[in-house]
Amino acid sequence: MLYLSQLLKKKIFYGNTSLVSISDFTVSGDPKSPYITNLLVKKSRKKYLIPADSVTYDQVQNRFTAKKEELDFKESNDTYFYLVEDLLDKQVIDITGKRLVRVNDIILEVNGKLKITGIDIGLSGITRRLGLNFPKRIITIPWSVIEAFDYQTGDVKIKLSESKLNTLHPAELADILEEVGTKEREGIVEILDAEQAASAIEEANEDTQEAIIEHLPTPQLEKVLEKMRTSEIADVIDEVNEHTFKKILKILGNDRAKNVENLLRFPDDSAGGLMHLSFYKEKGDKTIGEVLGHLSKIKVQPEAIVVIDDNDLLLGQVHANELINIDPNLPLNKLVTTSYSVDQYASFSLILRKFAEYNLRVLPVIDENNKVIGVITIDAVLHRIEEEKEHAETL
């Protein structure tokens, strides 16, 4: 295999005279298999680019030879994607491994052109560059499953919809967002589609949420907020600075802003702080047939149906799977046996106890008039437990 480290500092020869030595390469072409287009060389303390097709490379002798004696020097500039400057030693995302890795070396293939085929992330990459050639297991990742950050520069620019990041699970993306540097984080969020960005932000820890939201450009913030749940926005908005706080409320518009402000009344770990505002509710006198008909028309199936009476008061809850194989003419309230709920200000320990004791997946939250104002899902409870654990573990 041919490695970038073996090509750097190499001289370009013409016959037996060495002309200049190579310090970097620019790449171009299809982002899926980019190839080397220019060689960066230093001549009288200035940097110049030489087109790759003005030299030939012999892999056996590991030697660059100029096609003619006079090389065609171009001024170098920052618009290219450079291998050393923009990729080597940087972190990239390994899409298959769903993690951040550091580029210890770059793997090339001679195939008419010098093509990039992958990266070396193992100790082998380090030892090779240090000139210590004791055998080490080589860990490589093919180029096709890598997402580099500085892709914004140069003609290898990636199309937004093509980003492989959109294929990752939001939770995996959140882990990556928590780890990368500021510039990279902003770069990632920028190329995600709004829905994926919103989910990843929801999954990230508080510090990361704050850092992302505060630096999101307004047009993108608008799109992301549109996709985020109101309850999640209420969680995030607490953490951001005054300026962003006001900006978010303005973007949300009157109704949603009012909902968010309502939620801010509740402490983080009270029922009101944990609940979602959107949930599926039905009147108790609806028949099961009617409900099933309605359910078949909506996209996201609810975990549970909150059953209410004519005055919006809670009767109980029914799980969607309980509706199957039941006489469709039966009214919904016949299925409700016992009803569990908590007050909007109930403490987290009480909520946790209810979930554990009654094996719940969804718990309705009621206000002082017994009206259902939201539901707590088991997901929200698990999230809260995880956050508490993290808090206990960090200073």
Added chain:
Amino acid sequence: MLRRFKYQLIRIAPILLVIGPGIISGSVDNDAGGITTYSVAGAQFGTTLLWVLFLTTFSLAVTQEVGARLGIATGKGLAALIREKFGVRWTTFIMIVLLIANLGTIAAEFAGIAAALQIVGMSKFISVPLAAVIIFLLVTKGSFKRLEKIFLVASAFYIVYVISAYLAHPNWTNAFKDLVIPTFSANKAYLLTLIAVIGTTITPWGQFFIQDYVVDKKLSKEDMKIERGDVFFGSFITNIISFFIIVACAATLYTHGRVIQDAADAAVALQPFAGHFATILFGLGLFNASIFGAALVPISTSYVITEAFGFESGLDHGFSEAPEFYGLFAFLLIIGGLLVVLPFLPLLTILFVSQAVNAILLLPIFIFLLLLSNDSKLLNGYSNGKFVNTILLVTMFALAIASIAYFISIFVTF
């Protein structure tokens, strides 16, 4: 309204939100090596080294500020920045430097544990291996994070030096005069102590720590001002404590011509405050600081080195997922412990000399710090001003001159 209220409160006192890294890294600075170095400095040279401490306060504040600023502006740790800007060779070089410096620091922490437990009669051959095993288990089983707060609170113990210094009736006029008027002596011991005082205040370890801490907390550019205040305040507080340690030792030990040979001698400085309990109080304080440091330094060293080379790192991973990380952690504990147990050197020598080694190894790290913090492309409007550069350069040259002078003094007697 509760959450909204909390929100308002944060707006009113933004300090609450980001305060911490500077102060924590400051108080960790006064670890086993720190307390020993200041004690020795006070006992051996009275208050004559206070001017070094005074000047070092500015250097510490500035270097910590640079670290915090690099972290905030890039969201990356120092090792990552060196790797990305200077490549594998320089990273390897700096990591070797850091490894040696931190091994010295870890040895100092173990020497602190041994010295503290010697007071109750426990041999270092028992205390050091025992401490290493306990630390390894505490950290890898995840209980350390919970104990961290206790260690930090307990480090408030240093306050007793302030009281003790006051009760010892030192010559305040002399102390303040020595604080601002430099005195210089070309003798070997003086130079070594001078270097150790700088080396225990500004450390390679602390430089990596502050930046990683800021990165971990995801502080943003809006937090820059507050964070600056935090590191300045932290540096100031650390060195105020150091000031009182030196003054207390000068008043109790130096004036009576007593030299420090072990921890019990150093404890005499607390007698004006604690009387007969001075030894036990000093022992507890030293033990607390040492065991905290003996856990924190190896773990953060493992983080930095594995991250720099692209290995999996962090306690979130299991042994099999991150073998290099845990291997390095164990290696540091074992070698650090062995350095204390094996060479049959007096504990105090280890504690003291390791700080001087730290100071000398700080020089290459300073160069990278200087280069990175002046990179306007990297920092995008947050690169160093003239003032910061001047302080960094002056500190570097002063340290270099002192180190060279010391090496010359080993061979030449003035």
